[in-house]
């Protein structure tokens with residue numbers, strides 16, 4: 001059994017129950033995990049549909065060029081279709097999108113043009129304007145326009161909706177989905193509401209997008225629009241793919257909450273999803289009060305985490321944006337406030353030092369004289385010396401002393417600590433506000449990073 005080409009693997013993605021992360025939600029929560037598509041996102045579905053419709057309508061001819069303004073996922077789907085069907089692709093994207101996304105598009109043969117994010121759609125430099133201009137300039141080309149091209153929502157009406165209906169055996173009570181072009185939520189909801197008009201459809205938006213206010217008031221308020229960090233959803237205009245009448249609520253999620261939730265989904269459920277999956281589940285948490293135990297909620301997880309390894313899955317990136325607390329020396333030792341630093345004096349013997357290290361189960365010990373550190377002893381250093389000369393066990397600590405540990409500020413970040421701890425240097429010391437010294441070892445740093 002084989003498939004004729006990669007496009008035949010699009011769709012029929014799994015619906016997976018969330019367990020740990022949703023323990024405080026009084027309903028069954030299922031994730032439609034669409035990173036199982038060949039391009040790693042749900043957008044493969046609508047990309048193929050837009051190509052097929054354009055071919056059928058005679059707007060896309062053999063050897064033609066597909067032009068699109070895309071943040072990456074739609075581009076990937078279009079590029080796969082173009083590979084199989086013999087078209088060229090030119091994608092216009094914004095400088096906000098992950099570099100990985102653009103590189104992936106180039107890997108599948110597309111040309112990628114990057115435009116500034118912080119300009120209005122009608123600005124000639126915006127990615128919408130550039131895509132439209134290129135479509136006029138390049139002969140035998142077509143601007144797909146996923147925003148206003150209704151083949152987008154049609155794809156979800158024909159595939160995503162029916163799959164969810166079948167996979168839940170018609171038991172779905174709520175659909176929760178991040179909303180960008182509106183294709184996924186509108187198409188899927190149109191199908192599901194035809195099957196059961198009582199199904200509730202909740203759209204998840206981001207602060208900085210005008211969609212939520214538009215949904216609630218009908219006003220396209222540009223004061224709502226400001227740059228945001230989340231990727232793939234939220235808009236600064238209302239695309240034609242929306243039919244707001246199939247949506248029952250619209251809520252906004254912060255960049256921080258979405259990012260943190262995506263990381264939790266990966267850690268707690270083993271689903272390595274993209275940013276918007278985190279926002280989607282965060283949105284559900286914000287609305288969980290209206291759920292009951294009999295509800296069956298389907299959250300759509302649009303894409304895969306691999307596209308965000310340099311972003312939400314990178315601790316440094318998260319810390320720089322204030323999404324993750326910067327852990328410091330102080331945080332590591334906070335649980336052992338009353339613990340006295342174990343030290344040894346230079347005139348103690350090696351055997352006494354070994355006994356002390358054994359008693360406290362420590363690998364290294366600062367050598368202390370007159371209230372200051374004059375050096376250290378380490379298990380590995382002592383082992384080597386005792387191995388060469390067993391008599392040394394009766395010698396003084398001073399005769400086998402190694403270099404002092406670095407002394408840092410109490411507020412030094414874990415990142416800085418890990419750069420100070422190495423093969424030669426197994427620990428660092430810092431003084432707390434009451435003047436007591438504390439020690440942080442390689443093991444402590446590893447533990448704190450792994451938490």
Ligand SMILES: Cc1ncc(COP(=O)(O)O)c(C=O)c1O
Nearest residue numbers: 179180181182183184232276302
């Ligand atoms: C990662 C991601 N999440 C959410 C969406 C929103 O989906 P839609 O455009 O169908 O509303 C997109 C769309 O590009 C996306 O790429």
